Amino acid sequence: MKENKLYVIAGDRMMKGAIAMNGLFANVGQTTRTVYDRIKDKDYQQKSGAGAWQVIIEDAPLGEFKDFHIHEFLRERDDVKWDANSSNTEEFHFITDIGDGKEARRIVKECLNNLRPHPSDVWDMEGFKERAIQKGIQHAGSVNHGMVWFKIKSFTARVDRNQRRYLVINFINTTEKYNNVFCFAWYGEYPKIGSIWFADVKEGKRSLTTTRKEMRECVIMNKPVSKEQPISEEEKQCMKHAFEMRKRAAVNKSVSEEEKQRMKHNDMIIRRRREIWGFIKPVLIIIGIFGWIYSSIQSVGQ
Numbered sequence: 294m295k296e297n298k299l300y301v302i303a304g305d306r307m308m309k310g311a312i313a314m315n316g317l318f319a320n321v322g323q324t325t326r327t328v329y330d331r332i333k334d335k336d337y338q339q340k341s342g343a344g345a346w347q348v349i350i351e352d353a354p355l356g357e358f359k360d361f362h363i364h365e366f367l368r369e370r371d372d373v374k375w376d377a378n379s380s381n382t383e384e385f386h387f388i389t390d391i392g393d394g395k396e397a398r399r400i401v402k403e404c405l406n407n408l409r410p411h412p413s414d415v416w417d418m419e420g421f422k423e424r425a426i427q428k429g430i431q432h433a434g435s436v437n438h439g440m441v442w443f444k445i446k447s448f449t450a451r452v453d454r455n456q457r458r459y460l461v462i463n464f465i466n467t468t469e470k471y472n473n474v475f476c477f478a479w480y481g482e483y484p485k486i487g488s489i490w491f492a493d494v495k496e497g498k499r500s501l502t503t504t505r506k507e508m509r510e511c512v513i514m515n516k517p518v519s520k521e522q523p524i525s526e527e528e529k530q531c532m533k534h535a536f537e538m539r540k541r542a543a544v545n546k547s548v549s550e551e552e553k554q555r556m557k558h559n560d561m562i563i564r565r566r567r568e569i570w571g572f573i574k575p576v577l578i579i580i581g582i583f584g585w586i587y588s589s590i591q592s593v594g595q
Contacts, residue, residue, distance in 0.1 A: 295325035297359055301350035301401050302332060303394060304343025311392030316374075319349060319390075319397050321367065322383040323360035328352055349394040350401055358408050362447060362486055366404035369450045369483065373400060408486045421489075430491065433474060434466040437496035442511065443474065444489050450479070460484075474501040476508060484510070 303319035311317040324331040331337065332346045355362075360383070367373045367385050374386040390396035422432055425442050433443035443464035450460055459477045462484070466472050474494060484490065493507040 297323045297325060297355040298328075298352040299323055299350065299355050299360060299363060299401070299405065300328035300331065300348065300352060301394075301397060302328065302346045302348055303397070304340070304345065305347050306342075306344035308347060308392045308394065309344075311390060316386050316388035317390035317392055317394065317397055318343075318384060318386050319394070320381070320383040321360060321363060321385055321401060323355060324352075347394070349398050353402075353405060356408070358486065362408060363401065363404045365447060365449065366407055366483070367400070370400065372396075407483065432466070433464055433492070433494065433501060434471045436494075437471075437501065438494060440491065440493050441501075442489060442491050445484050445486055447486060448484065450483065453477075471501050474503055475499075476503050476505060478504045478506070480505055 299321070300323070301319055301321050303317055307314070307318045322331070328348055328351050337346065364382070364385075368375055372387065372389045374388055375384070387397040387400060389400075421442075425431070430440050430442055433441040443462075443466075446463045446465045448460045448462045450458060452458055457477070458479045459475060460479050460483075461473055461475055463473045474492065475497060476492075489511040491509050491511055492503045494501040494503045496502075
């Protein structure tokens, strides 16, 4: 199987006019050949209006990922713009690049560094799953609430009606019920593709939901793992943090139950007061009427 390789190219006219255009327009794509073979293809030859193609990044290995993973990161950056209506999905506007390609190269390399591949031949998902189950932690695809773990396949950043950021995280899953989790109130850096996370989740309308403060990343060494191999110190720390989160969630649930009981008791008191008032109010009205009649009779008698 041929390996996907990432490239970044820009037309020399675009590079010369970058300052006038408030940044550099460049294409970010993938190929299984070389970038020099790719730019000979018909679609790139038809874009000759941009001038001769200049290579900014040449054949960076993508492993198991594709160029759209990089595109996801680029679309969420403040220093990159893109046209959602354009038919050229590979074109991005690097607004801090003065035309030498240095900024475009730096930005794309940062996105590449956020990819953390964990191929199945060097990471035993079943082995980790078995260890997590021993700690009472299920995979996110198999339960609808509680403490879970998942490995990030991709994500999309969005903003809700109150302008608060949240992520739709797609996790690696082939046999279970759920495939993503909505993480609300996201803050800080975006998660790395391929990273493993623990989270306390609930069942939402469309998928699982959680918040950023209920998530914790688990750092696993990218090396072969067997079920018989002793648990590493890193795994111990990950499991320890997850166990602490699980206990905290249990405490919060207990507090929540106490709060529900208190609210239920207050509601009962309010209902009883309303019932008593509902009985007293007519009596007071009748007494008031009789008082008015009596006062009227007294007035007539005088």
